[in-house]
Amino acid sequence: MASTLSEWVNQQITILTCDGRLITGTLAGYDQLQNLILKHSLEKVYSMEAPVERVPLGLFVVRGDNVAVISDCFDKGDDGDEGEKDGDVRAEPIKAIHQNVT
Amino acid sequence: IFFSFFKTLVGKEVAVELKNDVVLTGTLHSVDQYLNIKLTNVKVVNENKYPQLTALKNCFIRGSVVRYVQINPNDVDTELLEDATRKENSAVAAG
Numbered sequence: 405m406a407s408t409l410s411e412w413v414n415q416q417i418t419i420l421t422c423d424g425r426l427i428t429g430t431l432a433g434y435d436q437l438q439n440l441i442l443k444h445s446l447e448k449v450y451s452m453e454a455p456v457e458r459v460p461l462g463l464f465v466v467r468g469d470n471v472a473v474i475s476d477c478f479d480k481g482d483d484g485d486e487g488e489k490d491g492d493v494r495a496e497p498i499k500a501i502h503q504n505v506t
Numbered sequence: 507i508f509f510s511f512f513k514t515l516v517g518k519e520v521a522v523e524l525k526n527d528v529v530l531t532g533t534l535h536s537v538d539q540y541l542n543i544k545l546t547n548v549k550v551v552n553e554n555k556y557p558q559l560t561a562l563k564n565c566f567i568r569g570s571v572v573r574y575v576q577i578n579p580n581d582v583d584t585e586l587l588e589d590a591t592r593k594e595n596s597a598v599a600a601g
Contacts (some may be wrong), residue, residue, distance in 0.1 A: 409566060472524065476562075498526055501571055
C-alpha cells in the first residue's frame, strides 16, 4: 500500500507539472499533499524549433496541486553530471492539465 | 470502494492515461486512498511524441491527473465489481 515518496528522498527525480513542464532535481523533502522541495533543479524546455533548453532554478518549492507525475531518472551514465545526451531531442510541448477548482 | 479494487490489481500491468493525454504503461506497484498510483517498469506509449519521458523507470502519478486506468479484462472480475458498485449506489440512494 504505502504509496509514498520516501524511496526517492535525496535522489535525482523528474517532475511533470500540471502546466506541462519537466523539472529535474534532487528531492529534499515532501509531504502528504505532494508539496515538494527540490534542490539544484533544472527546467527542461523542449520545442520543435530549438534544441533542449535547460534553465537552472536552484532551490525550488513546488505546491502539490501542481504536480502531475513524479519519477526517478534513469540515467544511462551514472556520473552525476547531466550529459548533453538529449541535446538534440525535439518534441512538442506536453499539454497542460486543466484542473477543476473545488 | 475503488481503493480496494486497485489493491487487488497490485502487480498487474495497467495503462494509465493522464488528463494531458500522456499514456503510461507499467506494473501497478501501489495505490493509496487518494488513488495516487505508483507504477514500476514504466513505458511511455507514444515515445516518438514524448521523447522527454523515455528516461522513466518508476513513477508516482497523482490521482487527480488520471483520466483513465486501462486494465486487462482477464485481471478483473467485472461481475463482482458491478455488484459492489450497485450495492453501494443503492445504499446511497436509500440513505
